[in-house]
Amino acid sequence: MAALTPISDPADPRLADYRDLRDVELRKHLESEHGLFLAEGEKVVRRAVEGGFTPRSFLMAERWLEGLGDVLATTDAPCFVLSEALAEQVTGFHVHRGALASLERRPLPSVAEVLEGARSVLVLEDVVDHTNVGAIFRSGAALGFDAVLLAPRCADPLYRRAVKVAMGAVFTMPWTRLPEWYDALPALTDAGFTTVALTLADDAVPVEEAVAGVDRLALVLGSEGHGLSSRWEQSAERRAIIPMREGIDSLNVAAATAVACYVGARR
Template sequence: MRILRITDLSDDGLADYSRLTDVALRRVSEPAGGLYIAESTKVITRALAAGHIPRSVLLQEQWLPGVEPLLADHPDVPVYVGDSAVLEELTGYHLHRGALAAMHRPQLPDPRELLADARRVVVLEDIVDHTNVGAIFRSVAGLGADAVLISPRCADPLYRRSVRVSMGTVLQVPWTRIPEWDVAAPILHDAGFEIAALALADDAVTLDDFAADQPERIALVLGSEGDGLSRRALAAADTVVTIPMLHGVDSLNVASASAVALWALRARSQASPR
């Protein structure tokens, strides 16, 4: 490995790791810089397995043996090594997950490419909490949807917290950004998808009924934490689906709702499609 001992925090090569806890800064600087941060050897392993290319690695001395085999195919990637206090001063928090890697962002595919062979996709509209985004990706990976499509204002799936909460599944599940609904809805319909909006509405069908007679291709749309789905999303939907609730509770957290809905569709997947 190309090991570099940290002696100067102003080194240009360390800029990728500066102020990692500044969410407002990172949500702009990381996409603009064409990078994302993979945290922990497990996530780095999944990133490399997905074909992503590392820019550099940052870690404490004791984690070198675990990282060395991961970089066998990338011998020229700089590996910055420092003690705990130095790394905390650089990043803004205590590194307790072993290692960080600055990774080059992969180019996002055209939505039509992801839809061509898909049967179940999840669409995230304007979800702002990175934890929720990561949790939804984990549900998608574990419960069987084929891809995730995210709106222009949705939180970044490759933000460090999203990647961590997803247990690295954002690096495995195919995803891309879609345009606004006036363009996105025709793309979904042209690919044969029924757009199912998960929301509260007087004319909504229950998830049980929808799952029992589910379409062959479903785009399940989930809305933001505060306001739910926009009027444009609801207008684009072919069906509004609701999860029946008890004891005066009207809805679930969006990540929990995604898991419930995906499980219901998975559990009934052997039913005859419409």
């Protein structure tokens, strides 16, 4: 059972994992250095623990203790109990969902481990917005995709904002980072996947046509700004577009992923 530890001092060193959550660069450095990530909200905290991640500690207002009592009963990690006003001082924002947890990161699996048994995967190149990464994981999980591969410069799926938007899908969807960018798509072809890139290229065909007849599908999506690099666009086996109304050429990458996943899952 987690030890309930009342806290009255916002400078208490035991709260170090939870400080300055709005400072993205600081948090990326701190979380990487200490091998941790944060989960926010009752549902996400529960899914993280149920997903097998080891808690370092919890931080919550007293009113959340009962709702997460069964989760707290599974661990010896400390649970820091403090007022919502004090929690805001520590974290730098109003913790309206009332509960946070700091959990240990796991070593990332190999690409081969993530792809084993997978039939439909998402491949992300330089998607740098944490909200978009979280939404992509949520859509992929909901619409039947099996795994996610991220290029080295993609945003961290375990950053608090990504975890929150994904509603815990990052805990259940197998994922890893690609160790090499340049030949990542040819390597997927060699592994038996048909790579289909969402792009506005001149030879792009409607996504329904691009995925038709594909057995193992790797759906490739690019960054929020310029989309896919020329290398990835050209090294994909097929190029696809989501047909849309005249005068509008694209969707937000997370929205485009949801549409393409829906089509791809029904090929």
